[in-house]
Amino acid sequence: MYTSQSGHGFYDPIINGTPTIEVADPAWIRPTKTITLAPGESYDFGDNTATNKTAEPMPLTVPDYDAVPPTITIRNVMSSTPEDAIEISDADYMALLDGQTLGQMIVFDAAGAHLEDRPPPPPPTTEQVEARRLQAYADPLTGSDRHFAEAARCNTQGDTAGAQAATTAGQARYEEIRTEYPWPVDPAATKSKAKK
DSSP, X not given: OEEEXXXXXXXXXXXXXXXXXXXXXXXXXXXXXXXXXXXXXXXXXXXXXXXXXSSSOEEEXXXXXXOOOOEEEEEOTTOOSOTTOEEOOHHHHHHHHHHHHXXXXXEEETTEEEEEOOOOXXXXXXXXXXXXXXXXXXXXXXXXXXXXXXXXXXXXXXOHHHHHHHHHHHHHHHHHHHHHSOOXXXXXXXXXXXXX
């Protein structure tokens, strides 16, 4: 199994292919060897045949078909596994997968891939808090605006007591929402207050 920082995932060599393959070095030149042919003896090499038609032993230089070419590692162009993928054991794969399931993140460094806890999210911005508050105020089931709309309807119908009750409920819910979504604390302001 492989994992990759650039690909953000796992890659099975059977499905995705290995990122690299070993091939014979194309710059390799087959060596030759010298053999001795006895008188009348023949030697077949490739499409050629050499025969010693003399009365004396004859040296013959032929390709050495027993020689094995060296290999080089190249990118496997048929693979969908990224080039930066590193091979991991099945046990490491399961550990990384389990860690992701539990909310951890895979981190890559010189030692390979390992798990770390995710950093806490940054605090919301003032704009995000304002947007969340506005959505909460306007929620038709739990927001404060529904109470203020009810108070306006009651006032239109002359129901002062109903309008007052709806306004009180709306103000209470409005304050609850403001407490649920507090303004972000500026760390610099907190530090300056602590110094005073």
